[in-house]
Amino acid sequence: MDYVLTADALTKQYGHFKALDKLTMRVPKGAVYGLVGKNGAGKTTLIRLVCGLQAPSSGSYAIYGRKDTDRDIAKSRRRMGAVVETPSVYLDLSATDNLKEQFRVLGLPSFEGIPELLRLVGLEDAGKKKVKNFSLGMRQRLGIAVALAGDPDFLVLDEPVNGLDPQGIIEIRELVLKLNRERQITVLISSHILDELSRLATHYGFIDQGRLVREISAKELEAACRKCTRLTVSSSAALVPVLDRLGLEYSVISDTEADIYGEINLTELALALAEQNCEIKSIQEHHESLESYYVNLIGGGHE
Numbered sequence: 001m002d003y004v005l006t007a008d009a010l011t012k013q014y015g016h017f018k019a020l021d022k023l024t025m026r027v028p029k030g031a032v033y034g035l036v037g038k039n040g041a042g043k044t045t046l047i048r049l050v051c052g053l054q055a056p057s058s059g060s061y062a063i064y065g066r067k068d069t070d071r072d073i074a075k076s077r078r079r080m081g082a083v084v085e086t087p088s089v090y091l092d093l094s095a096t097d098n099l100k101e102q103f104r105v106l107g108l109p110s111f112e113g114i115p116e117l118l119r120l121v122g123l124e125d126a127g128k129k130k131v132k133n134f135s136l137g138m139r140q141r142l143g144i145a146v147a148l149a150g151d152p153d154f155l156v157l158d159e160p161v162n163g164l165d166p167q168g169i170i171e172i173r174e175l176v177l178k179l180n181r182e183r184q185i186t187v188l189i190s191s192h193i194l195d196e197l198s199r200l201a202t203h204y205g206f207i208d209q210g211r212l213v214r215e216i217s218a219k220e221l222e223a224a225c226r227k228c229t230r231l232t233v234s235s236s237a238a239l240v241p242v243l244d245r246l247g248l249e250y251s252v253i254s255d256t257e258a259d260i261y262g263e264i265n266l267t268e269l270a271l272a273l274a275e276q277n278c279e280i281k282s283i284q285e286h287h288e289s290l291e292s293y294y295v296n297l298i299g300g301g302h303e
């Protein structure tokens, strides 16, 4: 697998406090990688390191296979765009003029690409309006347009939906999905709102107290949170053979309990068990929500 970003034992220490503690992660090419963690977990610190805004205390990371200590790391960074904390835009300029500034900084030869960028982020009608009069969502989208000015194939967004209203959240979500699906941009997006991330992430990294406690694909997470029916029966001998005979997908929890996935014909199941003198004690819908998965992994107290 190709990785756009990898980190190995990455540590950032402030005095005795470790904001990042031997963090290891892998962001696959083409992913929308959701970095999930409570406030203070270390998300922004990680992003600041990867963007070269701060240096690690120990450990390393690599962007497109090039290590942070490589003299040419700047070349890899040129393939990356980022919005860290609040978007860095000029409040007294319009969206177009902000983009012109960024094009100048990047030394791009012409402003030709600007209308297309504005269209992409839904700011084509912003006209001469100054950024200070923009809504938070518009500012955030302009920040993303600025990050896209260098035509990156890796985009890093730090809490992009923080403080946005529902409409603003939807717009950012759709933009991220469009960039990922239509432009094949790999996205690393941090958030403490797992539910929002679950609408776009293909991979997750759960971060807590500076450590990456789990890295999991969306498919794996879905399976871990899959809806099932928990069946409790009286006799352990009958359970597995009956489930096998009915061709059901299941996992055995104990001698007398199993989680069954998919649709079940309850009458058929009850009859088949009764034939084996096995009684059904209880049938319960069982569903580990994303939220409870998160709480089990990281502990309570999150927002």
Ligand SMILES: Nc1ncnc2c1ncn2[C@@H]1O[C@H](COP(=O)(O)OP(=O)(O)OP(=O)(O)O)[C@@H](O)[C@H]1O
Binding pocket: 014, 017, 018, 019, 037, 038, 039, 040, 041, 042, 043, 044, 045, 046, 159, 192
């Ligand atoms: N310059 C600094 N000096 C000392 N401690 C710092 C510094 N920067 C960050 N920290 C601490 O490191 C920890 C991680 O902070 P970080 O901003 O990375 O968290 P976060 O996961 O992005 O959370 P948030 O969503 O609140 O921004 C916090 O406890 C923070 O107080």
